[in-house]
Amino acid sequence: MAKIIDGRAISAQIKEEVKQEAKALAARGIKACLAVVQVGDHPASSVYVRNKHRACAACGIKSLEFHLPESCGQEDLLRQIRDLNAREDVDGILVQLPLPRQIDADAVIEAIDPAKDVDGFLPENLGRLLIGQDGFLPCTPAGILELLKRSHIPLEGKECLVLGRSNIVGKPVALLMLREHATVTIAHSRTANLPELMRRADILIAAIGRADFVKGADLKEGAVVIDVGINRMEDGSLHGDVDYEDAFDRVSAITPVPGGVGPMTIAMLMKNCLRAARARRS
């Protein structure tokens, strides 16, 4: 019988811990504060931004909203970031992606003060992860590690396959697994022997954005599956990158979609905000 890794429950636990820590910090006169910058009115972005403000409120973190018009120029946005960098009361800066076409997203992200990079997207923080130094970890990969740790799934010596090599999920989660002494393989769209790699993996992390791509028969018996994919189907339902029903009887543990990795991302963002406040102001 597979264990369902309950991301909602683990994320609630983390948010409760953050709330207690935020309270202790507030008692010392430090109110952690996240600035969320949104450009335009992309419907999905508006939902994500709203959820971030809600999570901050639930955790006792102050959140500020900066909403720029869709037509805003690169320099307007950079000026906004520079203002937030300079503000003593702002601990974390998050720019909601995607940005409109006229804006160079990399340049905007790189303008954020690394000490306020609570998304963990800056080259400085990703570089720290690469060489094993402390820094802000990107939220989804950090959330995956937390799910595994709190589910008591050992990583040392395990064969781990990461499907996907993006800068925000695939590459950083592979580095985190390596840091935990797993033997890590990263696969992508040009990988030639994917079926062989999937059948060998003790732990499979799927982050490719292809609905139900991994089937039960692809997996090693007793594997642990972490499904990062979020794919909206024609009927409006959400599916992961792994065919959950098909894989369920073959695996020892699996994350559902929704309710697995998704809720962890925001919980780790809250943790990063608190960490930024502590590091900057205490």
Ligand code: NDP
């Ligand atoms: P990207 O589109 O940036 O990267 C996808 C990766 O998957 C690429 O490296 C690509 O390879 C690889 N890939 C695509 N098709 C295949 C295939 N058939 N076989 C093997 N590899 C393949 O996606 P993200 O990393 O941003 O996101 C991945 C998924 O995770 C999406 O569904 C996204 O919605 C979800 N997501 C969920 C989050 C959460 O909070 N739960 C947060 C972030 C993302 P190549 O490099 O060769 O093109």
